[in-house]
Amino acid sequence: MKKRGFTLVEIMxxxxxxxxxxxxxxxxxLRARITANESAAQATLRTISTALETYAAANNGAYPDxxxxxxxxxxxxxxxxxxxxxxxxxxxxYSTLTSTAYCxxxxxxxxxxxxxxxxxxxxxxLEENACS
Numbered sequence: 001m002k003k004r005g006f007t008l009v010e011i012m013x014x015x016x017x018x019x020x021x022x023x024x025x026x027x028x029x030l031r032a033r034i035t036a037n038e039s040a041a042q043a044t045l046r047t048i049s050t051a052l053e054t055y056a057a058a059n060n061g062a063y064p065d066x067x068x069x070x071x072x073x074x075x076x077x078x079x080x081x082x083x084x085x086x087x088x089x090x091x092x093x094y095s096t097l098t099s100t101a102y103c104x105x106x107x108x109x110x111x112x113x114x115x116x117x118x119x120x121x122x123x124x125x126l127e128e129n130a131c132s
Contacts, residue, residue: 030112037089042106044106048120049104049120052102062099062100063100063122065097067083086109090108090113090114092106102121103119103121104119105117105118105130
């Protein structure tokens with residue numbers, strides 16, 4: 001009677017193939033996650049900018065002095081407060097928020113969540129760098 005099964009060499013070859021496939025796939029998945037986080041940060045900045053511009057249109061061109069002015073009215077200009085919050089690996093900061101100007105920044109909370117910093121200024125101008 002002949003024994004059936006896998007030899008140690010066959011099992012080691014299968015494990016090596018699986019390790020090779022994982023070494024190829026994992027970096028691609030991490031890059032895809034970073035790209036998704038960066039896209040989400042840009043979309044969130046556009047949402048904040050739209051809320052600020054809508055507020056200004058309703059208030060004779062004056063931007064709000066606080067984020068609460070966007071979230072507290074009924075209906076709100078902005079459904080969620082983003083200032084000081086981290087969403088999908090990006091932290092949001094209102095660097096400038098006056099009646100005449102604004103600059104909202106999205107910075108990655110770690111290099112694993114993103115590699116680029118973005119900001120949006122009055123008129124909805126979205127750029128890749130920190131507020132100046």
